[in-house]
Amino acid sequence: MCLVYLIQANLPEASHGNLIMESRKALVFPETVEGLGEFGDMMLTMLPDDLAFTVFAPSEEAIRQSLKLKPHDSLSKDKYNNTYAIISRVMGFSTVPQHIPSETIPSHTERAFDSISGLKLYAWKDFDGTLVVNGIRSATVDMRKSEIIVHIMNGVLMDAAFEQSFASDEED
DSSP, X not given: OHHHHHHHHTOOOTTSTTHHHHXXXXXOOSSOOTTOHHHHHHHHHTSOTTSOEEEEEEOHXXXXXXXXXXXXXXXXXXXXXXXXXXXXXXXXXXXXXXXXXXXXXXXXXXXXXXXXXXXXXXXXXXXXXXXXXXXXXXXXXXXXETTEEEEEESSOOOOHHHHHHHHHHHHO
């Protein structure tokens, strides 16, 4: 029930044409996490920044490659609601309701976490000390926005069914 509240709290009204872009402006916050990009910023606005969360956020490049989203195109008025829905799903897969600084993850030993959507996340540090979650290596770790810890990942964490919906697009 908490996830439903978090996602619905900032959803733009699809039926009010011009309000879609106004809602988008309301989602942009002044304190951004460097290197996260517009989609990552969008993801973080879905979470209350005064509670303990850890987000394994995909890099802008990972979103472009895996989800085929591009900031200028995907955030346009006619595509905004679909993009918001996709990013909210990714947020659910990649967010854990607790603080997980990278130094708490052991080397060569998995630690399991449940994302807020219920996806099981397995985190460990590779031989070179890089944080890895479900086989996806991190690009940057331990960034913060208020109480939220952000690790930028070189891929998108998602369940198999959601991933399959994008795989079929690649085959066309």
